[in-house]
Amino acid sequence: MYIPKYFKIDDEEIIYDFIEKYSFATVFSQHNGEPYATHLPLILNKDEPALYGHFARPNEQWKDVGNQQVLVVFQGPHCYISPSWYETAKAVPTWNYVSIHVYGKMEIIEDRKAILDSLNDMVNKYESPDSPYNLHELEPGFIEGMSKGIVAFKINITKIEAKAKLSQNHPVERQELVIKQLENSSNQDNKQIASLMKKNLLK
Template sequence: MYIPKHFKIEDEEEIYEFIEKYSFATLYSTHKGEPYATQLPLILKKDEKALYGHFARANGQWKDIKDQTVLVVFQGPHSYVSPSWYEISDAVPTWNYVAVHLYGKVDMIEDDKVILDSLNEMVTKYEKPDSPYNLRNVDSRYIEGLSKGIVAFKMNITKIEAKAKLSQNHPVERQELIIENLERSTDQNDFRVATLMKKNLY
């Protein structure tokens, strides 16, 4: 990923926090000689420097992924930035966003306990705290049957690239004008980008 120095995120904890918040990602590999991508939720294990997830067994991407270096992209909030918001007229539009790219190698998981633990952790992460649903309460034979339809994996992270393009290359006054305009929007992405810009600026 192209990252000018003022957009680079270097704080590992900040990167991990971002991954956990925006954990629905896109996994890219080469499948049958062509680029191939799958969108899927992933669980980060910081202590192992790894991601856990699973493919639908019918998705052939897993069949030739083992010895490849794969790319996982986590996309955060993003917004169009209009030059009409600036204090000058000689300007062009841009786009503000945050993204993290992880590279690594994939190992398939065959241990039933590891697979079930991974699924439980994923369900617990996304269910509301007051939700009565618990995967462990579902009939084990039903879960066992469904598990045959997935292929679980662990991706060992070998490289991390993280970018927050939040108008840091503009004067503070202009950044404040952008924030002001984004906060007027009803689009949640715009509001989130404004929040990130404020955090970065102040």
């Protein structure tokens, strides 16, 4: 990923926080000699570090992805920035965004217990704390049958590239004008970008 130095995120904890918050990602690999992508929720294990997830078994990306170097893209908030918000007409439109690229080697998980543990971690992450749903309370036979329809995997992380393009290349005064416009918007991405820009200004 092209990352000018003023847009680069180096802080590992910030990167991991974004991955966990915007965890619905795109997994890219080579399949039958061509680029191929699948959109999946993923679970981060920071201690390894690794990403866990699963394909639907009919999705044949899993058949030749083992031991490939894969690319996983996590897309954070993003929004259009109008030059009309600036104090000058000598400007062009742009786009502010946060994006994380994770590279790693994928391995298919065969162990049944590890597969069920991975599914349980996924459910626990996305179910609300007061949800009555509990994977462990379902009939073992039902879970075993459903799990045969998926292919679980682990991506051992080898490299991370992280970018936050938040108008850092513009004067502070101009950044403040952009923040003001975004905060007045009803669009949630706009508001999130404004919040990130304010945090960046306060560093």
